[in-house]
Amino acid sequence: MTSDAVSGALPPGATIGILGGGQLGRMLALAAADLGFRCAVLCPDKGSPAFDVAASHVCAAYEDEAALAAFAEGVDVVTYEFENVPAATAAFLAARKPLFPGARALGITQDRLQEKTFLSDLGVAIAPFAEVSDLAQLEAALQKLGRPAVLKTRRFGYDGKGQVLVREGMSASEALAQIGNVPAVLEGFVPFEREVSVVAARGRDGAFRAYDVTENNHENHILRTSSVPSSLPEETQKGALDTARRIAEALDYVGVIGVEMFVVREGGRETLLVNELAPRVHNSGHWTLGGAATSQFEQHIRAIAGWPLGSTRRLGRVEMTNLLGDEAHGWEDLAREDDTRVVLYGKAEARAGRKMGHVTRVRPE
Amino acid sequence: MTSDAVSGALPPGATIGILGGGQLGRMLALAAADLGFRCAVLCPDKGSPAFDVAASHVCAAYEDEAALAAFAEGVDVVTYEFENVPAATAAFLAARKPLFPGARALGITQDRLQEKTFLSDLGVAIAPFAEVSDLAQLEAALQKLGRPAVLKTRRFGYDGKGQVLVREGMSASEALAQIGNVPAVLEGFVPFEREVSVVAARGRDGAFRAYDVTENNHENHILRTSSVPSSLPEETQKGALDTARRIAEALDYVGVIGVEMFVVREGGRETLLVNELAPRVHNSGHWTLGGAATSQFEQHIRAIAGWPLGSTRRLGRVEMTNLLGDEAHGWEDLAREDDTRVVLYGKAEARAGRKMGHVTRVRPE
Numbered sequence: 001m002t003s004d005a006v007s008g009a010l011p012p013g014a015t016i017g018i019l020g021g022g023q024l025g026r027m028l029a030l031a032a033a034d035l036g037f038r039c040a041v042l043c044p045d046k047g048s049p050a051f052d053v054a055a056s057h058v059c060a061a062y063e064d065e066a067a068l069a070a071f072a073e074g075v076d077v078v079t080y081e082f083e084n085v086p087a088a089t090a091a092f093l094a095a096r097k098p099l100f101p102g103a104r105a106l107g108i109t110q111d112r113l114q115e116k117t118f119l120s121d122l123g124v125a126i127a128p129f130a131e132v133s134d135l136a137q138l139e140a141a142l143q144k145l146g147r148p149a150v151l152k153t154r155r156f157g158y159d160g161k162g163q164v165l166v167r168e169g170m171s172a173s174e175a176l177a178q179i180g181n182v183p184a185v186l187e188g189f190v191p192f193e194r195e196v197s198v199v200a201a202r203g204r205d206g207a208f209r210a211y212d213v214t215e216n217n218h219e220n221h222i223l224r225t226s227s228v229p230s231s232l233p234e235e236t237q238k239g240a241l242d243t244a245r246r247i248a249e250a251l252d253y254v255g256v257i258g259v260e261m262f263v264v265r266e267g268g269r270e271t272l273l274v275n276e277l278a279p280r281v282h283n284s285g286h287w288t289l290g291g292a293a294t295s296q297f298e299q300h301i302r303a304i305a306g307w308p309l310g311s312t313r314r315l316g317r318v319e320m321t322n323l324l325g326d327e328a329h330g331w332e333d334l335a336r337e338d339d340t341r342v343v344l345y346g347k348a349e350a351r352a353g354r355k356m357g358h359v360t361r362v363r364p365e
Numbered sequence: 366m367t368s369d370a371v372s373g374a375l376p377p378g379a380t381i382g383i384l385g386g387g388q389l390g391r392m393l394a395l396a397a398a399d400l401g402f403r404c405a406v407l408c409p410d411k412g413s414p415a416f417d418v419a420a421s422h423v424c425a426a427y428e429d430e431a432a433l434a435a436f437a438e439g440v441d442v443v444t445y446e447f448e449n450v451p452a453a454t455a456a457f458l459a460a461r462k463p464l465f466p467g468a469r470a471l472g473i474t475q476d477r478l479q480e481k482t483f484l485s486d487l488g489v490a491i492a493p494f495a496e497v498s499d500l501a502q503l504e505a506a507l508q509k510l511g512r513p514a515v516l517k518t519r520r521f522g523y524d525g526k527g528q529v530l531v532r533e534g535m536s537a538s539e540a541l542a543q544i545g546n547v548p549a550v551l552e553g554f555v556p557f558e559r560e561v562s563v564v565a566a567r568g569r570d571g572a573f574r575a576y577d578v579t580e581n582n583h584e585n586h587i588l589r590t591s592s593v594p595s596s597l598p599e600e601t602q603k604g605a606l607d608t609a610r611r612i613a614e615a616l617d618y619v620g621v622i623g624v625e626m627f628v629v630r631e632g633g634r635e636t637l638l639v640n641e642l643a644p645r646v647h648n649s650g651h652w653t654l655g656g657a658a659t660s661q662f663e664q665h666i667r668a669i670a671g672w673p674l675g676s677t678r679r680l681g682r683v684e685m686t687n688l689l690g691d692e693a694h695g696w697e698d699l700a701r702e703d704d705t706r707v708v709l710y711g712k713a714e715a716r717a718g719r720k721m722g723h724v725t726r727v728r729p730e
Contacts, residue, residue, distance in 0.1 A: 009697055011696075012693070012696060012709045012711065012722075013711065013713060026398070029418075030395055030398055030399065030418070033391070033395055033417065033418045033711065034395065034708050034709070035696075035700075035707065035708075035709055036696070036709025036710065036711045036722065037711070038417050038711065039417075051420070052398065052403050052404075052419075052420035053394075053395070053398045053418050053419075053420070054417075054418075055416070055417035055418070293703070293704050293706075302700065307697070307700050308697070308700050308701040310700070310703075311703040311704050313703075313704065315680070328377070328401075331376075331377055331400075331401070332374055332672070332673070335400075335667065335672050335673050335675070336673040338658070338675075338676040338678075339658050339676050339678065341658075342400065343399050343400075344377045344399070344400055344401025345401060346377065346378065346398065346401045346402070346403065348378065357377075357401065
């Protein structure tokens with residue numbers, strides 16, 4: 001971060017650089033435009049959805065230093081839509097322009113072992129875990145954590161990819177082979193009742209604001225619906241928001257963060273275990289677009305631009321449903337539903353399971 | 366309009382062509398992107414705000430037929446952000462791609478005399494008027510309508526430009542000189558109490574939906590604030606929406622239309638006179654962005670794309686304030702206000718009186 005990065009808010013007309021050109025980058029760019037910003041998007045994929053709504057774009061690999069240098073030259077701040085930005089890319093850009101969320105938050109959240117160690121050190125409740133860098137470590141970890149347990153790659157996992165459930169009968173070597181024999185973490189199996197998440201933001205001035213806890217339903221490891229308010233007791237919700245705040249503060253975080261949590265029942269009462277952090281806008285926060293006073297996308301832009309954070313007030317009972325694959329072909333019927341907000345991402349090909357858009361339904365409380 | 370123009374709704378991924386690259390074009394493009402459309406913007410002004418959020422743009426004169434042909438080639442439907450699209454441009458494009466609102470609506474609304482004649486023939490209450498094509502006609506018109514009266518150019522008037530109040534003592538020739546001796550209309554002076562407007566939409570299938578009547582305050586002929594609900598009696602409001610519907614139907618209109626009205630008090634009760642039509646999204650409808658279930662921008666895109674119209678439900682008591690000139694420099698304080706939606710247009714230069722952005726405040730009913 002250069003010294004002028006924290007000296008003041010970025011004025012409208014400034015250019016926001018976004019790494020990644022998928023739907024998250026696209027919705028970030030649209031929100032930035034509403035505040036008078038210009039956007040530049042860098043992504044290796046031709047026809048990236050965010051290219052269509054950005055003032056400029058660069059189609060280049062994240063390792064292409066000439067492209068990165070030119071990109072950095074043209075922007076006033078850099079952010080990203082995904083946590084797998086290579087560390088070297090982040091370092092290269094951060095040396096040239098302010099990068100938010102910062103390199104430390106990115107480094108920790110893109111490595112499951114570092115993330116779990118960070119959370120554990122902070123005193124946040126998480127599932128038991130153990131480092132797995134070879135077969136001997138996995139065997140020891142299975143001994144310690146029991147079966148079933150979940151073996152997850154340290155890096156590059158999303159939507160259930162890069163993980164395997166190790167049941168009775170599966171050999172440790174087979175489990176390791178299934179995830180490609182890469183550095184991993186073994187997690188004790190959590191018999192969770194459901195999943196919730198906190199989407200929150202921290203500003204460059206340390207201000208913190210969280211949206212209401214969101215209840216999430218997954219199908220085949222892909223988010224299907226998010227709804228607010230959740231059915232958690234008031235006090236549990238407050239605890240969840242407080243956990244998110246502690247995490248954001250410990251990371252000296254700037255931007256929107258997604259904190260995924262498991263709800264487990266222990267001795268008749270529900271408690272929360274943090275599952276995963278996402279250093280970016282989060283699918284479970286899409287309901288805020290039309291369902292809250294400020295969308296998570298605008299909130300992220302406000303945060304990284306050094307603006308005051310916006311109100312996270314909910315506008316009613318909200319449910320967001322992802323449109324996967326050819327479900328997006330139902331746009332005409334969906335558009336006919338009153339008070340259903342249809343958002344489509346401009347992706348050309350509706351491959352099975354691909355996130356093509358979402359709908360948000362807001363009902364009075 | 367080609368025959369396939371009405372055969373079905375445009376699917377996401379299609380390209381919407383927008384003539385004009387100002388803030389209205391920009392907000393149309395942003396709304397189109399949310400529905401998965403691509404946008405192409407044609408505008409002669411370099412650095413047009415809409416260029417920054419469109420998948421492609423052409424910087425060319427509206428008379429440049431080669432540019433128009435290439436533009437038409439790349440789009441699936443054409444619309445515009447301003448009523449002064451040259452008739453030849455509209456005809457050129459309409460021969461190649463569907464144009465909405467259609468050439469007839471455009472032709473009528475860009476000529477005050479045609480517009481007043483159309484409204485009068487339709488039985489809509491308007492101020493008395495007379496055609497003025499020369500000095501003799503103006504003298505006769507002043508004789509008939511009395512003084513004061515308002516002399517307005519038939520074409521290219523906006524924000525109070527192209528009009529003069531003809532008081533006692535001003536000669537007819539001086540009045541004509543002040544508007545540049547161009548074809549004009551004389552309007553009887555209307556001692557109106559206030560101004561309201563109806564922003565409404567008509568779909569390709571003839572469906573009609575109107576937003577609540579908006580009350581507008583002008584300063585120096587420029588819109589300052591719009592607020593809803595208006596203080597008009599329920600029945601007067603219903604009459605206003607019905608008038609808008611009759612106008613839209615008589616024009617076989619497709620898209621969002623703005624109908625400006627004067628509120629006059631006659632014999633103790635308020636009645637409405639239609640002042641002007643705008644064949645496009647309208648500044649007095651900006652409150653719908655964040656203040657209604659569907660913004661006027663999305664509604665216009667839905668209409669011209671052949672989609673079902675969206676809900677016009679109001680989300681509370683809403684007030685929209687234009688940010689003129691360097692008022693936009695107050696963005697940081699405005700962004701600090703909770704529940705105030707700040708929209709900035711990305712214009713480089715904050716000239717006096719220039720519309721730089723707006724804020725919308727929504728309060729519970």
